[in-house]
Amino acid sequence: MTVNGLRATEEHRDRPTATITLDGRLDALSAPDLRSELRELDASGCHNITIDLDDVEFVDSAGLAALVSAMKACRMGGGELTLVRPRSADAFRVFELAKFDAVFDFVER
Amino acid sequence: MPETSVDEVSDLLADALVEANDRLLGLYEILRQPVTAGKLSELAETMPSVIRKTSGALGFAALAADGQFAVDAPGLPTTCLVEAAAGRWGEGIVTGDESGLDVDLLIRRSADGGRYVFAADDIGAPFVRFADAVVATMAGFVAMARLHRQELEMALVEQDARAAAAISAAALTTVPERAFGIEAAARCDPAQIGGGDLYVWIETDDRVVFGVGDVAGKGLSAAVVMTMITEAIGDIALSSEDLGPAAIIAQLARNRYRYLTRTGLFVTLALGVWSPTAERLVVANAGHSPVLTVDENGPRRIPPSCPPLGVLRDVEPVDEVIDFGPGTLLVIGSDGLVEQEDREGHPLGCERFVESVLAAGAARPSDLIRQLFELAAHHAADRQDDDRTALVLRRALSAEPASDDLVLPADLIELRRLGDWLYNRVALLDPEADTALIASQIELAVHELAVNTILHGFAGQPGEIRIALERHGGSWVIEMTDDAPPFDPLQVEMPTGLQEHGYGVMIARAIADSLVHEARDGHNHICLTVSNEPKSVAARKGMP
Numbered sequence: 185m186t187v188n189g190l191r192a193t194e195e196h197r198d199r200p201t202a203t204i205t206l207d208g209r210l211d212a213l214s215a216p217d218l219r220s221e222l223r224e225l226d227a228s229g230c231h232n233i234t235i236d237l238d239d240v241e242f243v244d245s246a247g248l249a250a251l252v253s254a255m256k257a258c259r260m261g262g263g264e265l266t267l268v269r270p271r272s273a274d275a276f277r278v279f280e281l282a283k284f285d286a287v288f289d290f291v292e293r
Numbered sequence: 294m295p296e297t298s299v300d301e302v303s304d305l306l307a308d309a310l311v312e313a314n315d316r317l318l319g320l321y322e323i324l325r326q327p328v329t330a331g332k333l334s335e336l337a338e339t340m341p342s343v344i345r346k347t348s349g350a351l352g353f354a355a356l357a358a359d360g361q362f363a364v365d366a367p368g369l370p371t372t373c374l375v376e377a378a379a380g381r382w383g384e385g386i387v388t389g390d391e392s393g394l395d396v397d398l399l400i401r402r403s404a405d406g407g408r409y410v411f412a413a414d415d416i417g418a419p420f421v422r423f424a425d426a427v428v429a430t431m432a433g434f435v436a437m438a439r440l441h442r443q444e445l446e447m448a449l450v451e452q453d454a455r456a457a458a459a460i461s462a463a464a465l466t467t468v469p470e471r472a473f474g475i476e477a478a479a480r481c482d483p484a485q486i487g488g489g490d491l492y493v494w495i496e497t498d499d500r501v502v503f504g505v506g507d508v509a510g511k512g513l514s515a516a517v518v519m520t521m522i523t524e525a526i527g528d529i530a531l532s533s534e535d536l537g538p539a540a541i542i543a544q545l546a547r548n549r550y551r552y553l554t555r556t557g558l559f560v561t562l563a564l565g566v567w568s569p570t571a572e573r574l575v576v577a578n579a580g581h582s583p584v585l586t587v588d589e590n591g592p593r594r595i596p597p598s599c600p601p602l603g604v605l606r607d608v609e610p611v612d613e614v615i616d617f618g619p620g621t622l623l624v625i626g627s628d629g630l631v632e633q634e635d636r637e638g639h640p641l642g643c644e645r646f647v648e649s650v651l652a653a654g655a656a657r658p659s660d661l662i663r664q665l666f667e668l669a670a671h672h673a674a675d676r677q678d679d680d681r682t683a684l685v686l687r688r689a690l691s692a693e694p695a696s697d698d699l700v701l702p703a704d705l706i707e708l709r710r711l712g713d714w715l716y717n718r719v720a721l722l723d724p725e726a727d728t729a730l731i732a733s734q735i736e737l738a739v740h741e742l743a744v745n746t747i748l749h750g751f752a753g754q755p756g757e758i759r760i761a762l763e764r765h766g767g768s769w770v771i772e773m774t775d776d777a778p779p780f781d782p783l784q785v786e787m788p789t790g791l792q793e794h795g796y797g798v799m800i801a802r803a804i805a806d807s808l809v810h811e812a813r814d815g816h817n818h819i820c821l822t823v824s825n826e827p828k829s830v831a832a833r834k835g836m837p
Contacts, residue, residue, distance in 0.1 A: 207467060212744045213705045239467075242712075245741055245796035252793050274733040281737075281803040282796045 200263075201232040207239035210247030210275075218247070222254045231263030237270040238293040243278045255288065268293045340431075341365035348423055351396055352412035354378050355431075358405045369396065369412055377410045384408070386416055399424050404432030457516035458483050461491070464520040468494045470659065471689065471713060473501055473569040478658035479684040482666065482677070489515035490627050490680035491523050493564075495530045502530040502541070504564035505581065505625040505684050509601075518558050522602070525549060526564070538564035538577035539610040542599070546579070546608045553603030560602040563595070563625050567617070567686070574617035574686075577610040583631055583643050585650070586615055587622040592647050622658075623686040624650055626665065629679035633669045641672045657710065658685035703747045703756040703777070711743070712736045715762065722764040726825060731769065734827040735762070738804040739771055741797035742782055742819055750777030750817065765822075768806065773819040779812035782819070 202225050210218065225233060233254060237243070255265040269290040270276050279285040342365040345353040352366025356378035366374055377387065377398050387398040399411040399421060409431070411424050461483055468479040479492045489508035494501065506522060508515045525548065529541050536544070541564055553559060563581040567574050578584050580601035585594045598611035615623065632640045649668050653661045662683045669681055699714045701707040715732040743758055750756075758775045788795035802808055805821040812818075 209709070211705075211708070211740070212748070213709075242737075244737065244744065245800055246744065248796055249793040274737070277734075278737065278800060281800045 200230055201234070202230045203234045203236060205236040205239075207241075209242040210237070210240050210250070211242060211244040212246035215244075215246040215250040218250045219253060222250070222257065226257045226261065229261070231258045231261030233258055233263070234266045234268065236268040236293065237275065238268050240270045240275050241272050243270065243275045245278070245282070248278060248282055248284060251288065252284070264289065266291055338363065344427055348411065348413075348420070348427060350411045350413045350420075350424075352410075354410040354412075355403065355407065356410075357403070357407040366412055369394065374398075374410050374412065378408045380408065386421075401425065401428045403428065404435060453513045454485055457511075457513045460513070460516040460520055461489075464523045465492060466494050468492070468503075468684070470657075472496065473567060474689050475567060475569075476658050476687045476689055477503075477685065478662050479503075479505075479682075480662050480666065481680060481682040483680050484511070484629065484677045489519055490629065490682040491519045492625075492682055492684045493523055493526050493530075494684075495527050497531065497534060499534060499570060500566055500568045502526070502538070502564065502566050503684060503686070504538070504562060505627060505682055506560055506562040507581065507627050507629075507680070507682070508558055508560050510558050511679075514556065515558065518553070518556060518560065521552075522549070522560055522562075526562075537575050537612045538566050539575075539598075539612040542577050542579050542602070542610045543608055546599075546602045547606055549602060550606040559600075559604055561597075561628075562602060565615075565623065565625075565686075572617070574615040574623065575612045576615055576623070577612050579608065579610055580604075581625070582628065583624070583626045583646055585624050585647060586617075587624070587650060588616065588618065588620070592651060594643075617688050619688050620655070621688045622650070622661075624661070625684045627680060627682040629677075629681040630665060630669045630683065633673045633678055633681070635672050636674055641669055645672075658687050659709065660706075661685050663706065697761065699760045701743070701758045701760065703751040703754070703758060703775070705744065705747055708740055708743055708747075711740055711760070714760075715739075718762045719769070722762070723825075731823070731825065731827070734804050735769060735771060735823055738801040738821060738823065739773065741801045742773060742821075745782040745785070745797055746773070746775050746777055746780065746817065749782075750775060750780035752777075767825050768822045769825070771821050771823070773817075773821075775817050776815060777817060780817060781810045781812070783808065783810050 204218070204221060206218070208214070222233070235251065235254065251265070251267065258265040265288070267288045267290050269292055276285070279288065341353045341355060341363045344350070345365045352364070352369045352374060354362070354364040354366060354374040354377070356362050356375070362375060362378065364371055364374055373392060373394055377392070377400055382391065382398070382400060384400045384402050387400065389395055389397055392398055394412070396412045396414055397416045399413070399416050401409045401424065403409055409428055411420075413420055461481070465481055468477050470476060470478065477494070479494065481490050481492055483490070489510055491506045491508070492504065494503050504526065506519070508518045508522065522545070525545055526541065529536065529544050542562060545562075561579060561581040563576065563578045563584045565574060565576040576584065576595055578595055578597045579599050580597045582597070583594065585592050595613055598613070599608040615621070617623070626646065630641065631643050631646045634640050645668070646665070649665055650661065653664050656664065662685055665683055666681060670677070699711070701710065712732065715736050716728060719726055719732045719735075720728045739760060746758055754777070756775060756777055758773060761772045763770045782798050785795055785798045787799055801821065804823060804827055806824055808819070808821045810817065810819050
């Protein structure tokens with residue numbers, strides 16, 4: 185899907201793991217769409233989710249909040265949320281500023 | 294009345310139970326048949342035999358409303374059963390004397406308008422009750438089969454649509470907001486069963502090849518062809534820097550003619566090439582609409598110069614050179630925008646499309662596209678008949694001085710203009726500064742504060758936020774002014790633990806050296822300063 189400059193690609197939705205690949209901006213405009221996708225995954229029983237932020241250029245606090253919500257939902261379901269670290273230093277800095285660089289489980293693509 | 298012994302009664306009861314149980318088993322046998330749409334024809338062959346045997350009938354026949362006939366009546370004349378099922382004797386019991394057969398017939402109307410015929414030696418009340426139970430069971434059975442068939446078809450359509458959307462989305466590239474001296478934007482909103490629209494943006498060192506296409510048809514087949522065409526355009530465009538859009542289209546039409554004719558699909562395509570060093574924009578159009586440019590002389594449509602791909606093997610499209618001076622606009626849409634019908638079936642039309650482009654004035658390409666899509670959505674009353682796609686280019690106004698202030702409507706999407714404005718403003722005010730770093734840090738801080746103002750200050754009401762950026766000594770001073778009801782973002786409580794809100798102000802504080810809010814003269818004023826080496830970056834440098 186492409187909504188407001190954010191593109192999410194879902195894979196393996198019918199299995200208990202899923203990868204969502206984002207690019208563009210994860211901000212207050214696009215975060216509700218990500219939340220909606222994550223809610224669907226949660227409802228379908230998928231609690232091991234990887235969100236690939238490699239191509240994301242901008243993340244704001246609303247995007248961060250959507251990821252926090254996803255992490256909580258995954259843990260509540262007995263799974264884990266993994267984030268692929270954004271290539272853009274600007275996009276990653278928001279995690280550092282909000283002290284979430286140590287909270288999320290980041291991997292390199 | 295002769296006296297009956299207990300043993301005799303027991304035997305009678307046992308016989309009755311056995312008989313009843315047999316019939317219950319018969320109904321059970323009917324119901325346990327797998328109800329899947331794909332097995333209906335198979336069931337038509339086996340069901341008469343199951344019904345005949347379990348009902349104790351000598352023969353059973355069924356004639357469906359669509360003329361399909363199934364029978365299991367060994368030793369009986371089939372033609373007589375066909376006549377009975379066809380309505381020769383209506384419904385009810387027909388004796389052997391009436392039918393000329395050695396057996397009686399029980400004829401019942403089926404739920405779908407056909408008839409069932411039971412043939413038996415003696416059709417008494419128990420037999421009739423059981424036969425009616427069979428008829429009722431069959432009615433439910435057929436209804437279930439139909440429902441299953443519909444669900445299966447709907448599931449297949451949905452699966453097809455999902456796959457098509459995923460395939461299409463994967464093929465689309467990202468269009469930069471600004472590159473090669475032009476501003477650009479592209480968007481493709483697939484319809485529920487879409488997949489045929491495409492846009493391309495292929496950059497090399499010296500030029501960019503771009504375009505919009507539409508594969509006739511919908512669903513998975515259109516999505517697959519769309520992906521193939523998108524890849525093929527890239528391959529041809531990258532094979533030689535000398536190929537103009539007409540040559541790319543001609544080569545594409547020739548290479549893919551056989552494939553497209555075999556699939557029965559054709560593809561409309563408008564391609565362009567922008568060469569910034571030569572300041573030359575060339576466009577070729579193969580059956581696509583709408584394609585138009587807008588400059589100081591008004592709008593001008595670029596009509597097709599050849600048919601769509603897949604119609605002819607050898608085509609000769611024409612390269613049209615566009616006078617692409619600063620501010621000139623190029624808009625390529627798709628029929629999903631201009632042909633979108635309203636509730637009464639009236640299409641949006643090219644004229645309204647062009648009017649909307651003109652009304653947008655000097656709006657940025659992304660804003661223009663948003664307005665065009667909103668126009669189509671409004672016209673359609675939120676239905677969507679086809680994919681909607683647009684690609685817009687505008688030659689940047691390089692000579693235009695950067696505006697002193699940025700005024701943003703209170704709409705989250707407007708915040709996406711912030712980055713470009715800050716970048717230009719920082720570069721203008723301090724050419725020696727690390728423009729990208731400074732602009733990105735200020736953007737994040739201002740963005741967070743502005744989101745708070747839009748969501749909590751204006752809270753859905755219209756309004757504006759004015760942003761000014763100045764350089765003072767070693768710092769950048771940003772002033773944000775809005776006319777929302779007094780709202781001090783600094784009063785927002787800092788988050789603790791893993792809560793999901795409240796990080797915006799925390800982030801702005803982490804970037805800014807100072808952050809002050811003041812409500813005066815009916816306005817909110819927020820002033821923040823950011824040093825030339827933002828503390829957010831300096832802190833990171835100091836980290837191990």
